[in-house]
Amino acid sequence: MPLPFLRFRSLYRHSHTHLLTRHFMATSEPITPSNTRLGWIGTGVMGQSMCAHLIRSGYTLTVFNRTPSKAQPLLDIGATLATSPHAVASQSDVVFSIVGYPSDVRSVLLDPNTGALAGLKSGGILVDMTTSDPSLAVEIADAASVKSCHSIDAPVSGGDRGAKNGTLAIFAGGDESIVKKLSPLFSSLGKVNYMGTSGKGQFVKLANQITIASTMVGLVEGMVYAHKAGLDVGLYLDAISTGAAGSKSLELYGKRILKRDFEAGFYVNHFVKDLGICLKECEKMGIALPGLALAQQLYVSLKAHGEGNLGTQALILVLERLNNVSLPPSVI
Structure with missing residues (x-):
């Protein structure tokens, strides 16, 4: 057999074996710290805690934040x-x-020069956990597919405490087999719920925000009413917490409100953005959700008062202004 042919056959076998190995890595081998390198873009209130869970699980993390100092706590525990x-x-x-807004998602993922997709190798996976436009999630997935990559939209609910405790609800849209492949990573962050094709994770998160918005309005209205009725608002919250009025919002934010703790677990500015996306989608669907529209206006009022960097529990301030009352601070 001619020597050049033997060399060609050897080269083919090596190349073919390499391709098979890459294919196996991409489809079959479970994700572990030893075979999967992770990247993280956005190390704010939520991202920092979520990224830290993955580092502590043994994964190698490369991170980016527009304000590098915000990534320092992650660098201190091993991120690059x-x-x-x-x-x-x-x-x-x-x-x-x-990250913060759909425009930020587009920039960090799709910019042809500096975006993540342009730097991702074939078989790589993007996981966007920002609350964003469902149509943008579909666009990212289509762009990823052209590069033989994958994209999952996986927004989360649970706020800063859910991020810190690793108990977030994760709403995933995209290829179900890829979501299953990512389960070892999602399990470090919370509970993943597969919701359907690309964009469906975003639709679930928007419906989640609609529910939270009206629940928060009810919570703060009840607190103002209880105060005007001469009740101890702390006792009132404890009394209703185990009944039908009990909610995650009450659990997470009731006592924070009484302590006048308005530090952001989720920013008012970002909630206004989310509710605005919800209203835009309602217009596309031809549906009217008056509770959503009211809640969005109340949160816009907070933003107009320069309170956009407070947490969503600051909605109590709007109700206090409307009714010319001020709940007494509590030390509970």
């Missing part, structure tokens, strides 16, 4: 800082993002 989303993706197999 990158200079752009593109640089993060070029060193990662799976890239997570959780």
Whole structure:
């Protein structure tokens, strides 16, 4: 057999074996710290805690934040800082993002020069955990597919405490087999719920925000009413917490409100953005949700008063202004 042919056959076997190995890595082998490099874009209130869980689970993390100082706590526990989303993706197999607005998502993932997708190798996975437009999630998934990559929209609910405790509700849209493959990573962050094709995770998160918005309005209205009725508002909250009026919002925010603790677990500015996306989707669907519209206006009022960087529990301030009352601070 001619020597050049033997060399060609050897090269083919090596190349074919390499391709099979890559295919196996991409489809069959479970994700572990030893075979999967992770990237993280956005290390704010939520992202920092979520990323830290993955580092503590043994994964190698490369991170990016527009304000590098916000990533310092993650660097202190072993993360590596990158200079752009593109640089993060070029060193990662799976890239997570959780940023502020849909425009930020588009920039960090789809920018042809600095975006993560441009730096991602074939078979790589993008996981956007930002609350964003469902149509943008579909666009990202289509763009990823062109590069033989995958994209999952996986927004979360649970606030800063859920992020810190690893108990977030995760709403995933995209290829179900990829969501299952990512389950070892999601399990470090909370409980993943597969909701359907690309964009469906975002639709669930928007419905979640609609529910939370009206629940928060009810919570703060009940507190103002109890105060005007001469009740001890703390005792009132305890009394209703185990009945039908009990809710996660009451559990997470009732006592924070009484302590006048308005530190953001989730920013008013971001909630206004989320509710605005909800209203835009309602217009597309041709449906009217008056409770959503009212809640959005109340939160816009907070933003107009310069309180957009407070937490969503600051809605009590709007009700206090409307009724010219002030709940007494509590030390409970």
